[in-house]
Amino acid sequence: MIKKIAVVVLSLSIIFPAIADILKVKNNAPEQYVVKKGDTLWDISAIYLEQPWLWPKLWRFNPQIDNPHLIYPGDTLSLVYDADGRPMLVMNQKYKKLSPHGRKVMKKDGAIPTLPLELIRPYLTYEQALDEEYMAKQPYVLGGNDNVKNLITGHILYIKGNLVRSKYYGIYRKGEAYIDPKTDEPLAHEAILVGTARAFRNGDIDNGIPASVRVKNAKREIHAGDFLIPAMEGQSLPAFFSLTKPEKQVDGSIIASTTKLREFSKLDIVVLNLGKKDKLKAGHILDIRRQSPTVVDSGDGPKYLEDSSRFAKMAATAKDLFGSEPSADNTLWKMPKEKVGELMVFKVYNNLSYALVTGTLRPIRVGDVVSID
Structure with missing residues (x-):
């Protein structure tokens, strides 16, 4: 390495x-x-x-x-x-x-x-999804050797934390939270790589002496509060992927895409609310499925749920809402999920993972579910 x-x-x-x-x-x-x-x-x-x-x-x-x-x-x-x-x-x-x-x-x-x-090289190297508690514990930028708010390549940064002299570090900014749609709880936060730097002073946090690094490359302007982690930390990835289906059924969904769009296509990179805790591994192939729309079959004929009258909806969903049997004239038909594409998992964290969309039958959307045959 x-x-x-x-x-x-x-x-x-x-x-x-x-x-x-x-x-x-x-x-x-x-x-x-x-x-x-x-x-x-x-x-x-x-x-x-x-x-x-x-x-x-x-x-x-x-x-x-x-x-x-x-x-x-x-x-x-x-x-x-x-x-x-x-x-x-x-x-x-x-x-x-x-x-x-x-x-x-x-x-x-x-x-x-x-x-x-x-397409996936940045995610195989430095882009990461990190726990908020972990990020809060990392050394962070106090300021620079110039009185400017936006620091770039060549600047010296002063860091609150103890660093290892001559070691390379990635400089990250806390991004948006990845939210689990089932629990509304954050699974992790996007960690955005803003630059790289090399330490030339160790620092002594106990005595109020900052560490010092020189910015080697700035992908974007570096701000006070951006945090540092060792360059190769979290980058132990296989050079070879063994593509297989998971041994057990998985039940998850696409919660985000790296394009920040809600609809995407083949070769886009997406984020899943599945990770190591779900026995997911790099190289796993999953189907992407979408729930077909629910139909209410009433006296007025079959209609999609959103197009049905309020009465037909209430009558058809009575069992779900009140435990009573639905009206014979108002039947709720819950349709199956149909395959709309496939993806390959290539980077796995505890609670989520990155995957590459390898094939599509229809445009893929945030909220589509992932499973195996």
Whole structure:
């Protein structure tokens, strides 16, 4: 682990469990596909499979694509089947010449990744969700060597707290609380990285001597009250994710997105009200589901609950509200939840987690629930 605080570039290779079942290829899957710039292995597999996280099974035992991470825009792939009827993607012989002694690959830049690392790299490195009590205990900025409120790169900061000389620190600002919709209680607060700094004086809080740091990089203006934590704290993350379904059913929901919007799409990053306490792990794949609207079937015919008359609503919900049986002419139909997308959990805290939306059937919204089949 490097000491210098820079963006940690992880090799986001994905390892999946062995699946005994034969893969089911989509009916409209093409016989050939030409790799385009911007494609990922996940994207290509999604063209062929309903479950794209099973992509290693599609590239298995393939002498022509012995390393699927080294395919490039312009390469042509063909869908074939082995003697047992199992599908495979192979490199088109017409476009790739193979030596009798092995595969020759010309050196190129831009091999396609498994997932778009650039999108989640900030969350795999320094962006965090922290407990309010924890944040309150950390060293914080008292001021700087200039009488200005907004401190930037090159400024010296004076810190209330004892720091380790020559150590790098992340400077954070307390952000919005992530609220659990079930309890209305805060699960954690967003910790916004505003800059990085290196300590050059330890400080002695017992004798009123501040620690000193020099700002190495400011993502935004640094203010008095912003707090510091060691640069690599909370950043012990796997370089490899084993993508699986959770062993037990989970019951949670999307409570926020990093875009601050209430509706979002594929490759957006969302926050779940599930974490380590729910046995959630990095690499877990979850379905995103949405509750279909409730219908009241009354003497006036079926109507959505919000469109029904006050009387029909009261009659249909009498059992829920008063314990009495609803009117035979006013029946409340609670519809099922339908799948609208999928996501991959990649960073887990005790009470919440970050996840990447990997596929959508409809735009995803705050409040959509997450579960497994």
